Amino acid sequence: xxxxxxxxxxxxxxxxxxxxxxxxxxxxxxxxxxxxxxxxxxxxxxxxxxxxxxxxxxxxxxxxxxxxxxxxxxxxxxxxxxxxxxxxxxxxxxxxxxxxxxxxxxxxxxxxxxxxxxxxxxxxxxxxxxxxxxxxxxxxxxxxxxxxxxxxxxx
Amino acid sequence: xxxxxxxxxxxxxxxxxxxxxxxxxxxxxxxxxxxxxxxxxxxxxxxxxxxxxxxxxxxxxxxxxxxxxxxxxxxxxxxxxxxxxxxxxxxxxxxxxxxxxxxxxxxxxxxxxxxxxxxxxxxxxxxxxxxxxxxxxxxxxxxxxxxxxxxxxxxxxxxxxxxxxxxxxxxxxx
Numbered sequence: 015x016x017x018x019x020x021x022x023x024x025x026x027x028x029x030x031x032x033x034x035x036x037x038x039x040x041x042x043x044x045x046x047x048x049x050x051x052x053x054x055x056x057x058x059x060x061x062x063x064x065x066x067x068x069x070x071x072x073x074x075x076x077x078x079x080x081x082x083x084x085x086x087x088x089x090x091x092x093x094x095x096x097x098x099x100x101x102x103x104x105x106x107x108x109x110x111x112x113x114x115x116x117x118x119x120x121x122x123x124x125x126x127x128x129x130x131x132x133x134x135x136x137x138x139x140x141x142x143x144x145x146x147x148x149x150x151x152x153x154x155x156x157x158x159x160x161x162x163x164x165x166x167x168x169x
Numbered sequence: 170x171x172x173x174x175x176x177x178x179x180x181x182x183x184x185x186x187x188x189x190x191x192x193x194x195x196x197x198x199x200x201x202x203x204x205x206x207x208x209x210x211x212x213x214x215x216x217x218x219x220x221x222x223x224x225x226x227x228x229x230x231x232x233x234x235x236x237x238x239x240x241x242x243x244x245x246x247x248x249x250x251x252x253x254x255x256x257x258x259x260x261x262x263x264x265x266x267x268x269x270x271x272x273x274x275x276x277x278x279x280x281x282x283x284x285x286x287x288x289x290x291x292x293x294x295x296x297x298x299x300x301x302x303x304x305x306x307x308x309x310x311x312x313x314x315x316x317x318x319x320x321x322x323x324x325x326x327x328x329x330x331x332x333x334x335x336x337x338x339x340x341x342x343x
Contacts, residue, residue, distance in 0.1 A: 051306050051326065086238070114243040152241040152328035153308035156268055156292060 052077055054155040058147045063164045070129040070164060072102075072143060074121070079150045081108070081120040086157060087127065088144030097135055102127040120147075131167075139164040207232075207315045208301045212266055212288035215275055220264075220288060227317045228262040229341055234299055234311040236269040237277045241328035242310040246281050248334045253285045255335075259342045260317070264288060268295045268309060314341060 059075040072089075076082055084107050091097045104127055107119040131139075141162045148154035210222045222230075233249055235242035246265075253263045263285040267274045271289050278287050290298070296307050303324055304311045312325045314337070322341050329337065 051308060053306055112240050114240055146238060148240065149308070152244075152330075153306075153310075153326060154236070154239040154241060156236070156296065156307055156309070157238065 051149060051151075051153060052080070054158060057149065058082055058145060058155065058158070060143065060145070060160055060162075063141075063162050065164050065167060067167050068131040068133065068135070070131055070139070072127045072129075072141075072162070074125045074145070076122055076125060076147070078122075080147055081122050081150070082125060082145055082147040084119040084121065086144070086146035088142070088159075089127070089129075090142040090144075092140040092142050092161065094135070094137065094139075097132060099129050099131075099141075102129050104128075137166045206319050207313065207321045208298060209319075210290075210298055212290045212294075215271060215278065215287055215289065220286065222319070225262050225264065226319060227260075229256075229260050229317065229338070229343075230315045230319075231261060231263045231338065232313040232315070233263060233265045234295065234304075234309055234313075235265055235267055236309055237267070237273040238269070239309045243277070243281070245310060245329050245334070246283060248329060248331075250282065250284055252334055252338055256338055256342060261338060261342065266290060266295055266298070268292055312337075314338070316341065 057077045057080040059077070061073040061075055064071045064073075074082060084104065087102075087104075089099050089102065091099055105121075105125070107121045110118055110120060112118050141164065143160050143162055144157060146155065146157040207222070211219055214220050231249075231252075233242075233245075235246065237243070249263055249265070253261065264287075265283065265285060266288040269289075274287060274289060277283075299307060299311055302311075302313050302321065304326055306326070308326055310326075310328055312329070313321055314323045315321050323337065325337065
């Protein structure tokens, strides 16, 4: 029993000291980044698109502690010209009440956006994908835009 | 070694480790404090006027990068407005470069009643400036404090929580 008490005491002493490892108020930004803020591509990782016949899926792997806004998702067909995508099928996200934005829907973990492509669209596709997200620690990344190349549907 | 001495040795070892770790982190933080002159910049205000960074020379300059799509940025703006009023007479000048389009910024400025200068630049321009100031991740909000000679004193990536902004400013006021 005295040993357990001593261990608890030492833990109690160690905790405040270890807490100084948290980014301090006057820490430089680089320090904070080094201590755990992921780059946007690590935090909100857009995975390679998958296409099965006329079904296309875009997926994100969202790191723990980060989230994507549903209303900031953008999809645009760059080529072939003249095609527009129907709105994607998206899962239900997490609803949060934001002081400024009101009711917002966010995604965590794996997010899949599924599209049913028009029947005439068999060839390769080039899409412009937009998204934006934040970290739970109160930092947001600027809106991101990526160009995604999708090969032709396999016969 | 007697059985009684083992807990005592364990206590001394854990304390020594904890103190070493704590001191090490403190020293590391201090050594990473920003220093040197802030990069000069020229940004446009909402009336279209070019505003060079030299305009605020001689003041304690707090540069708060923000955007209308950034919830944490909007959350801390009321505190920045209060700070500008509270510390203006002591030489504080806040400016708010927005990584955003002018129309959205203008609407938000009116909604929040932002009284300090709001500046606009292209996203590339502002991201480059933030990177030069140490914000390599490009996250917002990002706040930089520079002294009257334009030397960076402190930076903060992320939102100020309640009660954090005033000490951040007061520590460097005359």
